[in-house]
Amino acid sequence: MGKIILTGDRPTGRLHVGHYVGSLKRRVELQNTGEFDDIFIMIADAQALTDNADNPEKVRQNIIEVALDYLACGLDPEKSTLFIQSQIPELCELSFYYMNLVTVSRLQRNPTVKTEIQMRNFEASIPVGFFTYPISQAADITAFKATTVPVGEDQLPMLEQTKEIVRKFNSVYGETLVEPEILLPDNEACQRLPGTDGKAKMSKSLHNCIYLSDDSDSVKQKVFSMFTDPTHIKVEDPGKLEGNTVFIYLDAFCRPQYFEEFLPDYKNLDELKEHYKRGGLGDMKVKRFLNSVLQAELEPIRKRRKEYQKDIPFVYEILKKGSEKAEAVAAETLREVKGAMKINYFEDMQLINAQAERFREE
Numbered sequence: 001m002g003k004i005i006l007t008g009d010r011p012t013g014r015l016h017v018g019h020y021v022g023s024l025k026r027r028v029e030l031q032n033t034g035e036f037d038d039i040f041i042m043i044a045d046a047q048a049l050t051d052n053a054d055n056p057e058k059v060r061q062n063i064i065e066v067a068l069d070y071l072a073c074g075l076d077p078e079k080s081t082l083f084i085q086s087q088i089p090e091l092c093e094l095s096f097y098y099m100n101l102v103t104v105s106r107l108q109r110n111p112t113v114k115t116e117i118q119m120r121n122f123e124a125s126i127p128v129g130f131f132t133y134p135i136s137q138a139a140d141i142t143a144f145k146a147t148t149v150p151v152g153e154d155q156l157p158m159l160e161q162t163k164e165i166v167r168k169f170n171s172v173y174g175e176t177l178v179e180p181e182i183l184l185p186d187n188e189a190c191q192r193l194p195g196t197d198g199k200a201k202m203s204k205s206l207h208n209c210i211y212l213s214d215d216s217d218s219v220k221q222k223v224f225s226m227f228t229d230p231t232h233i234k235v236e237d238p239g240k241l242e243g244n245t246v247f248i249y250l251d252a253f254c255r256p257q258y259f260e261e262f263l264p265d266y267k268n269l270d271e272l273k274e275h276y277k278r279g280g281l282g283d284m285k286v287k288r289f290l291n292s293v294l295q296a297e298l299e300p301i302r303k304r305r306k307e308y309q310k311d312i313p314f315v316y317e318i319l320k321k322g323s324e325k326a327e328a329v330a331a332e333t334l335r336e337v338k339g340a341m342k343i344n345y346f347e348d349m350q351l352i353n354a355q356a357e358r359f360r361e362e
Contacts, residue, residue: 004040016202041081069213072304077321090143094143113157115154173341239277254293263289
C-alpha cells in the first residue's frame with residue numbers, strides 16, 4: 001500500500017501564520033521529501049458551508065484566497081493535488097453511509113465539536129451538517145485512502161473519530177478502508193499558536209491573526225501590539241515567558257541565523273530568554289526582533305502570492321485539474337465501499353445470475 005497524505009483548510013478567510021506553522025509549512029516539507037505516492041490538499045468549502053449556509057458568497061470568494069496562500073507557501077501542483085471539496089460528489093455519498101456507523105451521543109462527546117459549537121453559539125440550535133462534520137471529515141480522509149493526516153493538536157479528536165469509523169466499517173463489511181495515522185507538528189509551539197492578544201487560539205473571528213498575505217506594515221503593527229507579560233512594567237523588571245505571546249512566536253519562527261542578522265548581541269534564543277527572565281530587557285526590543293523574524297519568513301510568501309495573483313484563471317485551472325483527479329480516486333473508493341456493503345447491484349453479476357436462476361426454478 002502506498003503512502004498518501006490528505007489534509008486541507010476551510011475557505012472562510014485568508015490563511016494566517018497559525019495555519020502556516022501548524023500545517024502548511026510541514027505540508028511543503030513533506031511534499032518535497034518525495035516519500036509519498038500522493039498528496040491531496042483539499043479546500044473544504046462544503047464543510048465551511050455547515051456554519052456559513054446563509055453566506056455562500058463568503059465561502060465562494062475565499063476559495064481563491066486559500067488557493068493563493070497554498071501556492072505562495074510552496075505547494076506545487078506538480079507534486080500535490082489541490083482540489084475543491086464540493087466538486088467531489090462521492091464524498092457526500094460516503095458521509096451518508098458512514099452516518100449509520102456513528103451514534104448521536106458519540107458525536108456529542110467529541111471535544112472539538114463541543115468547543116466549536118460553543119464558539120459559534122450553536123448550543124440552542126445546531127445545524128445538522130455542522131454537528132456531523134466529523135463524519136464528513138472521515139469521508140474526506142478515507143476517500144483517498146490517506147495513510148497520513150498532518151494536523152494540529154486541536155484536530156486529534158476528529159482523527160480519532162475517523163479511526164473509529166474505519167474500524168467499525170471494516171469489522172461489519174470486511175477490510176476496505178485504510179486507517180490513517182496522525183502527524184503532529186515537530187515544534188510544540190507550532191501545535192497551537194495563540195492569537196496576538198494572547199488568546200488560546202488564533203482565529204479569524206477573534207480578529208487576532210497575522211495573515212500570510214499581510215503587508216509588512218500590518219505585520220509590524222500587529223507584532224508591536226502583541227500581548228506579553230503584564231507584570232513586566234519596567235525594563236529592569238524580571239519577565240515571565242509562560243503565556244508570553246512574543247516568545248511563543250519566537251519559539252515557532254526563529255532560526256539560529258536570525259540572531260546574527262537581526263540581534264547580534266545574543267547567540268541564541270535561550271540567551272535572549274534568560275536575559276528577559278532576570279530583567280533588563282524591554283518588550284519593545286524583543287518585539288522588534290520578532291518583527292524582523294516574521295518579515296524574513298513572510299516576504300518570500302508575499303512575493304510568490306503576488307506572482308500568482310497576476311494569472312487568476314491559471315489558479316482556477318490548477319484547482320479544476322486537481323478536482324478531476326481527486327474525483328477519479330474518490331469514485332474508485334466509493335465503488336469498493338458499495339461493493340463491500342453489497343449495494344453494487346448492477347456490477348454484481350453473481351447476484352444477478354443467482355436471482356435469475358432462483359426465479360427459473362420457481
